[in-house]
Amino acid sequence: GENVEQHPSTLSVQEGDSAVIKCTYSDSASNYFPWYKQELGKRPQLIIDIRSNVGEKKDQRIAVTLNKTAKHFSLHITETQPEDSAVYFCAASIGGNDYKLSFGAGTTVTVRA
Amino acid sequence: KAGVTQTPRYLIKTRGQQVTLSCSPISGHRSVSWYQQTPGQGLQFLFEYFSETQRNKGNFPGRFSGRQFSNSRSEMNVSTLELGDSALYLCASSLEDRETDTQYFGPGTRLTVL
Numbered sequence: 001g002e003n004v005e006q007h008p009s010t011l012s013v014q015e016g017d018s019a020v021i022k023c024t025y026s027d028s029a030s031n032y033f034p035w036y037k038q039e040l041g042k043r044p045q046l047i048i049d050i051r052s053n054v055g056e057k058k059d060q061r062i063a064v065t066l067n068k069t070a071k072h073f074s075l076h077i078t079e080t081q082p083e084d085s086a087v088y089f090c091a092a093s094i095g096g097n098d099y100k101l102s103f104g105a106g107t108t109v110t111v112r113a
Numbered sequence: 114k115a116g117v118t119q120t121p122r123y124l125i126k127t128r129g130q131q132v133t134l135s136c137s138p139i140s141g142h143r144s145v146s147w148y149q150q151t152p153g154q155g156l157q158f159l160f161e162y163f164s165e166t167q168r169n170k171g172n173f174p175g176r177f178s179g180r181q182f183s184n185s186r187s188e189m190n191v192s193t194l195e196l197g198d199s200a201l202y203l204c205a206s207s208l209e210d211r212e213t214d215t216q217y218f219g220p221g222t223r224l225t226v227l
Contacts, residue, residue: 034215046217099163102158103157
């Protein structure tokens with residue numbers, strides 16, 4: 001089955017600095033890669049997603065890059081703010097099925113004021 | 114539109130019992146997926162329903178089952194509960210539009226098995 005590895009497991013950055021989280025996947029058929037943010041005690045919320053026909057996507061301070069050949073994708077957060085502190089999960093569709101996602105283990109991001 | 118809702122929010126059961134969790138998707142969404150979230154295993158896919166049919170299934174034992182009703186509401190059932198079933202159970206709904214098939218999560222049901 002699909003295996004998604006996510007690194008690092010924890011990340012501490014100074015406010016204003018950038019944060020980068022990397023994920024790798026194993027299923028060549030994966031074609032949908034969402035990123036979710038989960039604050040303590042709350043539901044995961046989609047922050048950005050990318051499809052395999054696109055190499056990069058940006059939404060304000062958040063960007064995602066995808067390298068299908070190497071089977072890895074990354075989340076970039078620029079100008080980090082304290083409210084960016086949360087657990088971030090990457091995911092990859094399994095077998096090309098958008099409705100069946102395999103999640104990474106999560107990255108706990110702490111933004112120091 | 115109202116978001117995805119799940120009931121109950123918290124549940125305490127004992128080993129051997131069974132439990133039913135409910136999920137109401139966003140209005141108009143026909144796909145409902147279920148996930149189990151634990152500190153050790155993270156978020157794991159249980160199954161997905163669409164038009165009252167189980168369309169996808171994860172690698173969980175047969176004690177975990179689900180169904181979907183004609184109004185897209187979904188339930189999942191866990192029989193013969195084990196201590197390891199203690200987890201946050203999340204459902205997510207999706208519109209199933211090729212351009213916007215984002216999965217929106219509910220708040221989850223926190224199940225504790227004693």
